[in-house]
Amino acid sequence: SHRSDILTINNEDNATSQLFDYRDSHPDAQLLTISTGQPVYVSDTNSLDTNLLSNSFLIDSIFHAVNARIPAREVFPKGTGGFGYFEVTNNVTKYTKAKLFEQIGKQTPVVARVATSQILSGGNDLRTLAARGLSVKFYTEEGNLDLLGIGTPVYFYRDPLLFRELFHALSRNPKTDVTDPTASMDFIILNPIALHTFLWAFSDFGLPRGYRHLNSFPIHTFQLYNKDGESSFVRFKFLSSLGYKSFSLKEAAAISGFDTDFFNRDFYNAIEQKKYPTWNLEMDVWLGCIDQTDFDLFDPTRIWPNGTYETVPIGRVVLNQTVTNHFAQIEQAAFNPVNLVPGIRHPPGKLFQIRVLAYTLAQRNRLGVNSDKIEVNCPLYANNYNRDGQPPIGENGEDAPSYYPNSFNGPEPYDDPARPKKDLVIKEESVVHLEDSRRFYNEVLCDTQKQRLVDLMAMTFIRVNGTLQERFIELLQKVDSDLAKRYRRTLERLNRTINLPDLVEEVNPLNPNPFQ
Ligand code: HEM
Structure with missing residues (x-):
């Protein structure tokens, strides 16, 4: 046992004893080398007595350590995650032909990241008035499906022009470098459309008792289609199997006083203790005909009225494995809402369209042009005409033709008669529905x-x-x-x-x- 023989410590947790776990599974130390594989000579591990430039251990360690950062995610920079699986629990083939949903009991491997906005690495997990998200990447046989969700069932705005403005208003003041409630309040006054989501965020729904309790909403109204080409319009939701529970402000203040990593720690400990974080994936399916309604079912700032939809269970996501390396598997994970699979079409609307561009661009900057070749992002199968670029490049298409079309059996596209022929075009208006805020305040x-x-x-x-x-x-x-x-x-x-x-x-x- 790695428990101390001398003192009994009641507060030891899995996160704090991870190094002992490592030692338990690695009874012998292995040979130390520098990055290029040469063994490290024992007297080089003290540089004071060596010629600086001939100590390759010193040069290798310093030159690597001072260049070890990549850009953080612009939003939701601090988080954690794990691996697990998605399992279908209900037959939804009448709504979608997506293969991952084709059979009850079918399992698909997933990686998931849970994260908090407005805090960088080192920040306080319990920060109030921050959005929290659960993003799941399903490694399906038809490519990766990424569903990114946030803890409120509504989003701040429908016009993506407000992205930068809200982000800046909630961030640090450019002169004082202090987060600025004056700017946040001014933003809400001038953009009352955001009030509804702010009320959710200020309420108990804004501060879960750890990521395991978070419910997560991918926000947009997605168009599903089945094998006969029939469409449905749905909103997905991931509901915590523990039920949603919140922290009081007093608890949050007390915990953040001594542990700003509470959420990450709780998540790690839970998986190690086999209390696997689990979410039930459901969808609300719009019941009426979409062009015969006064209500804009694509409006991300609003909740669908009672009676307009039915809720259909789909399956559950179970995270049963902690990562072996946070940077490799979570920091480098690239969740992108554009990653959808046959059977699920892009949601219409400007908000989604700009996200298609924004995530891809941000990930180019953060991870490079070959982010999809980083192991955690690799789909089960990919075959295309992209070549070269910053590493990692993988097999780089080997000796296959590098242009399309070609006469030499390079990869060919498929045909899907069921797929909707045209992208849905919707009309988006700049109206503000304050009644949603009223309804939240009074009915929820x-x-x-x-x-x-x-x-x-x-x-x-x-x-x-x-x-x-x-x-x-x-x-x-x-x-x-x-x-x-x-x-x-x-x-x-x-x-x-x-x-x-x-x-x-x-x-x-x-x-x-x-x-x-
Ligand atoms: C104008 C609209 C939006 C823009 C421009 C935008 C942009 C971004 C960017 C650039 C990232 C970082 C991506 C990366 O570096 O890997 C990100 C992360 C994220 N966004 Fe958005 N976003 C928008 C709207 C939304 C909406 C509506 C949701 C709600 C579902 C959302 C949920 C998330 C989540 C959960 C993450 C964190 C993903 C992770 O853990 O890696 N975003 N967003």
């Missing part, structure tokens, strides 16, 4: 949940100037007068009772020269 939240939402909102914005607060309250008033009143009351109460500078105690200065 109970009284204590309403108060917790308002508490977090008031705490987040407690430093913001009164003029802006009045404009924000005006917007809340248009949604619901109880929400506006509650916010004003809570803000006033917190302002009376909390004086942020006072929270920092006066301490005695330390002697700068303690030995004199």
Whole structure:
């Protein structure tokens, strides 16, 4: 056993004892070499006594260590993940011909990443007002299927022009480099369409008790088609098998005080303890005819009204394996919403269209032109005319023809009579439906949940100037007068009772020269 013989430690966890696990499975140390394979001479492991340039161990280690970073993901930079499988539990072949769904009991291997927006590596997993996501890459026999989801069933906007604006408004102020509630509040006031999603994020739904509890929504309305070419319009959702549970602000503050990696740790420990994170994959299927409805079922800022859809279970994702190397398998994972398989068409709308471009471009920058050849991203089968580029290049097509079409048996496309002939074109309008926010506040939240939402909102914005607060309250008033009143009351109460500078105690200065 790797447990200490001397002290009994009650708080030891799997993440902290991972190195002991390694030693247990590797009883003997192996030969140390430098990157190019030469064995390291023992006296080179202390550089003080050696000629610097002839110590290749020193040169190899320093030159590698100072170049070990690649760009982080622009959004959702900090996260973790694992491997596992997807298993079909319900027959959905009447909706889609996708082979991964073809049979109850069929399993498909997956890699999944869970992550938090607005925090970089080293940041606080329990940060409030951050989006959290679960992305799953299914390695299917028809190519990779990537479903990226976030913790709210709605998205902030439908016009992708707002991507940069929201991202900047929630990020650090360009002068102060401090996250800026003034900018966040101003963004909401000027873009009330985002309020609905913000209310979800400020509520208990914004802060799960760890990634295992997160529900995840891929947001868009996807067009499925079956083998006879019949289409359905669906919204997928991954629902935690543990049920959604949230942290209170008090718990979150206490935990983040000593463990900013709580979410990553909890996720790792759970898998190692065989409490496998599991999500049931379901879809809401739109019941009516899509061109005979007043409701825009493709609008990502809105939830489908009751009675317009039925919920159909599909299967479950079980993550039963931790990664062997975070950087190789999670940092280098490239989830891209464009990765869909036959039986699932691209969702219509500008938001999805810009994502098609944005992820591919971002991953070129982060991982290079051959990101799909990095092991974790490799599909089960790929065969095409792309060649060369930055490593890894794999077999690089070997000696096969490198242009298409050709007369020499290079790979050929397939035909699918069932696939819809035309991409669906939809009309998107700039209307704001504040009734969605009203419905969320009044129909989803109970009284204590309403108060917790308002508490977090008031705490987040407690430093913001009164003029802006009045404009924000005006917007809340248009949604619901109880929400506006509650916010004003809570803000006033917190302002009376909390004086942020006072929270920092006066301490005695330390002697700068303690030995004199
Ligand atoms: C204008 C719209 C959007 C743009 C431009 C955008 C852009 C991006 C980019 C560039 C990344 C990093 C990709 C990488 O480097 O690997 C990313 C990650 C992500 N996005 Fe989006 N996004 C948009 C909308 C959405 C929506 C609607 C969702 C909701 C499902 C979403 C969910 C995610 C998730 C979960 C990740 C993290 C993926 C991972 O863990 O690797 N995004 N997004």
